[in-house]
Amino acid sequence: MxxxxxxxxxxxxxxxxxxxxxxxxxxxxxxxxxxxxxxxxxxxxxxxxxxxxxxxxxxxxxxxxxxxxxxxxxxxxxxxxxxxxxxxxxxxxxxxxxxxxxxxxxxxxxxxxxxxxxxxxxxxxxxxxxxxxxxxxxxxxxxxxxxxxxxxxxxxxxxxxxxxxxxxxxxxxxxxxxxxxxxxxxxxxxxxxxxxxxxIGPALLDISVNQRPQPPVDWRAQEMPAAPHGVYRCKPRGDDDDRWIAIAVRTQAEWTRFAAAIGAPAWTTEEKFRTLYLRMRNREELDQHITRWTAECEAESVMRLLQAAKVPAGVVQNGEDLCTHDPQLRxxxxxxxxxxxxxxxxxxxxxxxxxxxxxxxxxxxxxxxxxxxxxxxxxxxxxxxxxxxxxxxxxxxxx
Amino acid sequence: MTTPTAIASGALAGLRVLDLTDYTGHLCARLMADLGADVVKIEPPGGDSGRRIGPFVDDLPHPNRSLFFWFYNFNKRSLTLNLEAPRGREILLDLARSADVVIENFAPGRADAMGLGWERLHAINPALVMLSMSPFGQDGPYRDFVADDTVLTAMGGMLYVNGYPGRPPVRPLGLQGYHPASFYGAIAIMCALFARDRDSIGQWIDLSMQAATAGTLEHVVGGYFQNGVPERRRGTMHWSRFFRVGKCSDGYVMHCTIGDWTSLIEWVKSDGAAQELVDPAWEAHAHRAAHAERLFDVLDQWVADRPRDEIVARAQLLRQPYAAVRHPEELFDDEQLRARNFFVEVDHPELGKKFLYPGAPAIMHGTPWRIYRRPPLLGEHTIEILRDELDLPADELQVLTAEGVL
Missing domain, CATH: 3.40.50.10540 (Crotonobetainyl-coa:carnitine coa-transferase; domain 1)
Structure with a gap:
């Protein structure tokens, strides 16, 4: 045809x-x-x-x-x-x-x-x-x-x-x-x-309807709010230390699965991380905990572990990851x-x-x-x- | 500013689109609505998930006050329908009988499991075009991976190249892991409609949002296949090495060294700066690119004590592609956008107010791309569609409402 x-x-x-x-x-x-x-x-x-x-x-x-x-x-x-x-x-x-x-x-x-x-x-x-x-x-x-x-x-x-x-x-x-x-x-x-x-439509409506100047994007919510949310540095691959994992934990169910997937360390049960709102309020400390964990892991293994638990996570892929390693695109x-x-x-x-x-x-x-x-x-x-x-x-x- | 009228007469007038997507894919059907298609958004009785996402009008959360929902759903009609209920699915199939396009972004396999998959829809309406958008596509090892916009920009190669070397990658403004997929989806639908006109067949489109992101890169792919090494983050230095941000007395400018070199350097010289740029070697683009850091350092010194708008105005007079590094608030004061009626006033009678919306990417002189209907209230068109178009009797509508199907 x-x-x-x-x-x-x-x-x-x-x-x-x-x-x-x-x-x-x-x-x-x-x-x-x-x-x-x-x-x-x-x-x-x-x-x-x-x-x-x-x-x-x-x-x-x-x-x-x-x-x-x-x-x-x-x-x-x-x-x-x-x-x-x-x-x-x-x-x-x-x-x-x-x-x-x-x-x-x-x-x-x-x-x-x-x-x-x-x-x-x-x-x-x-x-x-x-x-x-x-x-x-x-x-x-x-x-x-x-x-x-x-x-x-x-x-x-x-x-x-x-x-x-x-x-x-x-x-x-x-x-x-x-x-x-x-x-x-x-x-x-x-x-x-x-x-x-x-x-950038929603940001523009926030300006025109609410007269709110837009702050830097950072990792604030542009869609469903999430915490943890961001890129976290991972273990170097060979001499490449520019390895990162992107993670977004949006719902309470995802948080429960996330905590279980990383082995339920004690900090995940702390009161300050109990709800999404609290996790967002205490984001810096939360991110420090996660970075301590990811720094010991390869980005790909973090992705596989979290995806197996149905938590959104993906390697911050560079050109080589994308064009040669990524099995999905291939x-x-x-x-x-x-x-x-x-x-x-x-x-x-x-x-x-x-x-x-x-x-x-x-x-x-x-x-x-x-x-x-x-x-x-x-x-x-x-x-x-x-x-x-x-x-x-x-x-x-x-x- | 123009006030939209209530009648669509766009290029796609006459096409009926059923939009089953959630907030990660809802731009696609809106694009078709902007161009004149009649788009019916199918929402679960509690409302589309996008209605729960802020910002909200006056920061008051409510399903009808989400600006996030507004932007992605103007020009559509809203029909609430519980697809978990058998009768809800039957009604959807009835709607699909006379639709031209169905757009869905359920997790791969889910539409099939609900009895709303391609085979079923194709059987009841062989001319139907169905677009399935999913994070990674309907097959392959990552088929069941889940993603938000951040994960898509990461996996699609968009995130890695934004930001400064040695620092974390910087995430895009706006949901740029979602948007390209919606544009590619609308383009794919149009292609399928052209084929349908010729071959009298409907077809199924399987779109990967990750691939759509990877298909929206510029230098990352070509750079890798040409050089065998991945492109890195370079701060504000564009990969071509002809653009970098400079700090001036009251803000920032985007420098550009790809325009006419002589007039740029005459200007810089007349300001008493840049004596080291008089060497004729700089006239060659390749030389400017090779020594871009030094060049921009000199230009940075030159702009450091000058105001942003003065530099940009003069540069543009000389046809130098300089630009002000603006906050998005400044778009509303942009005389060019205003002269072209880019921002459109949309009436929200239920709030007793009118608001400015960002409008069309293009002025189409024959068939306007435009905003002609404010975003729908939850279920606003349920009755008009089911009673007037599907001929459901009034007593059944009452029962279905009581049962939570509508």
């Missing part, structure tokens, strides 16, 4: 991370995603190994020079046979090329055009330049995710790009669904800041392989969900820039070999 989105063609102008994450969702499910791009700067890393395969697997690449009128013409021909055009530029870029929604709908009346800019196309700051870390700073992640000493820490990576990418992928699918029902296209003006802000086939240029394999992150009848798949590694020029320009647009050579010579195509 064909994949879910076969037959949908995406003309993809996005780069960096958020846009490619959005189009990855579509490509993984069978949409034909054509990246229109120039050779990306070296600091973005190589295409066939590292983060790029994760972001751009399953996609095609055509190296059209959008600075050339004939390049723009080629892109417009792609739009004519496309369903969705997506970019992550500020408003002036696509308009400058004559590729804004109003222009595109004249070529393809039911086209869907989605822009995933930092702060949106309208408003006084529509030209704000931003990346994931800047958006995380604006939304409050950097400030409230603090080190125990109170200094900002924030995410160690651009979670914002993933948040924006997920919102973009879903929005695009909704618009495609609507078009299937009605034949109508539309323009979607996605703001990555707004997408990210939606990921058993679910979460690390599919793609080919590198030297014909060796490299793994990428898989698809977190399985559709029983029309599952997505990882079919090829990320393309080098222009890797699919022959297919896109030759087969899809019908240009002859000579025409393509001439376009390359005229620098309408990037080498």
């Amino acid at each position: 064909a994949m879910s989105l076969e037959g949908i063609r995406v003309v993809d102008f996005t780069w960096v991370v958020a846009g490619p994450v959005a189009t990855r969702m579509l490509a993984d499910n069978g949409a034909e995603v054509i990246k229109v791009e120039r050779r990306i700067p070296g600091y973005m890393g190589p295409r066939k190994v590292g983060t790029q395969p994760d972001l751009n697997r399953n996609k095609l690449s055509v190296s059209i020079n959008m600075g050339e009128p004939r390049g723009v013409e080629l892109a417009r021909r792609l739009v004519k046979i496309g369903d969705l055009v997506i970019d992550n530029f500020s408003a002036r870029v696509m308009r400058g090329w004559g590729m804004d929604y109003e222009s595109l709908r004249k070529i393809k009346p039911d086209i869907i055009s989605m822009s995933m800019s930092g702060l949106g196309h309208t408003g006084p700051r529509n030209n704000y330049v931003s990346y994931g870390p800047t958006l995380q700073a604006l939304a409050g992640f950097t400030r409230l995710m603090t080190d125990p000493n109170g200094e900002p820490a924030g995410y160690g990576y651009s979670f914002s790009d993933l948040a924006g990418g997920l919102a973009g992928g879903l929005t695009a699918l909704a618009a495609l669904w609507h078009r299937k029902r009605t034949g109508l296209g539309q323009f979607i003006d996605l703001s990555q800041l707004e997408s990210l802000t939606g990921f 058993s679910r086939g979460f690390w599919p392989l793609v080919k590198r240029p030297d014909d060796k394999d490299t793994a990428v992150s898989g698809i977190p969900y399985r559709l029983s009848a029309t599952p997505g798949s990882i079919r090829r590694n990320a393309p080098e820039t222009g890797e699919d020029n022959d297919y896109v320009l030759g087969e899809l647009l019908g240009l002859s070999v000579e025409e393509r050579k001439q376009l390359m010579a005229d620098q309408v195509l990037w080498p």
Whole structure:
């Protein structure tokens, strides 16, 4: 059976991370995603190994020079046979090329055009330049995710790009669904800041309804309250002393099972730890007891012991734990392989969900820039070999 | 600010979704409701567990005052139904006959044991799409492991890379072990609906929340497969080495050294700082990344006695991607968010008040993504759904209520 989105063609102008994450969702499910791009700067890393395969697997690449009128013409021909055009530029870029929604709908009346800019196309700051870390700073992640000493820490990576990418992928699918029902296209003006802000909703309602300034996250309750709750340092593994176990004991039943699982030491029967409320009030002392215990144990054995007692516990997995040791992700086939240029394999992150009848798949590694020029320009647009050579010579195509 | 109207006309209008999830998965169906689907939240008679989670309006705990519940359940309708009772399960199956989507996050195997598993639902409605979300998936050695958000961020690789070297990992703001799973779930549902349109088949989706978290990392996976060593915590230094937080006179800024180098350095120089950054070697991105600590130390000195907003305003004029490190309270004063009507006023007539909610991630010009219904009171729509849509007679509704089925 064909994949879910076969037959949908995406003309993809996005780069960096958020846009490619959005189009990855579509490509993984069978949409034909054509990246229109120039050779990306070296600091973005190589295409066939590292983060790029994760972001751009399953996609095609055509190296059209959008600075050339004939390049723009080629892109417009792609739009004519496309369903969705997506970019992550500020408003002036696509308009400058004559590729804004109003222009595109004249070529393809039911086209869907989605822009995933930092702060949106309208408003006084529509030209704000931003990346994931800047958006995380604006939304409050950097400030409230603090080190125990109170200094900002924030995410160690651009979670914002993933948040924006997920919102973009879903929005695009909704618009495609609507078009299937009605034949109508539309323009979607996605703001990555707004997408990210939606990921801290309850905190924002606490501000707007209760006028309560938000304290640092620490280990306070953001959902069902828990104590013990946090990360606890474990025994080193070889010379790696950065081993931690995450534990969350929410209910009284979990507490009883927790205490039994760790051998019912005397302190677990003390009055100050008897109820959840008391355990939260006396959290520091509680955590000291637990750390004394975990420091003597391997993180994996703590996890197995507590999980056997149905207590939420998990190793704070690093890249190696995740990508090589974790038996669960491996058993679910979460690390599919793609080919590198030297014909060796490299793994990428898989698809977190399985559709029983029309599952997505990882079919090829990320393309080098222009890797699919022959297919896109030759087969899809019908240009002859000579025409393509001439376009390359005229620098309408990037080498 | 816009006042939402009561009529949905979003992209997913016409789709009926039954939401059986608890608070760990309830964002998924809300996303579909935001886009116009008719989402019926099935709650146990005592109310969804999310209604017991704070914060509460004016700090008064009550099932209808949980802001936690509000955020994840606006745009939905609420139907109370006791799925432990046989008649409750029958009613659910009746609802499933005409639904397009069922979303559940019972422990793996539990839905089956209740007679509400995929086989059963598929048999009564072959076109149904069913999403099962669980912490680790429906199979595999960790299938029966339990998790909260913290455990998911730990096991999904998100936690390890946040924070300072030698110090404990720092947990995310918000429930970022739950949220990506809900987005992936909604995306998977949409894919299944496209396939249903073409192939006339329903299907079952098995989603692992751990994998969804692992599928929401940036450099951790690629970094490991490229270099064979795990990425570490680096404080506020972004893994790309082009961003780090600096302390200024009245707060913090996010530095960025990926923008135009010449204009940044001219500015820093004109302030009488950064003489050691005039070396042309700094013009290369690779050099800036390789010597990022030194570079940011110099920039930190430069901003130390200057106010945050002044630096950011000037930087943005020069198209330098600097940003203020803000508290979330400041989002409500953000002129950009205000100009785009991001915050939406939602009327709570039962409280006689209106409140600002964070709104849509995107302005969809054809089919708005929006808030059109305040979060439901417990069981608010039970009667309208069962009487008007399932045609249950009034006397049965009375009996079922007395029996605790509703």
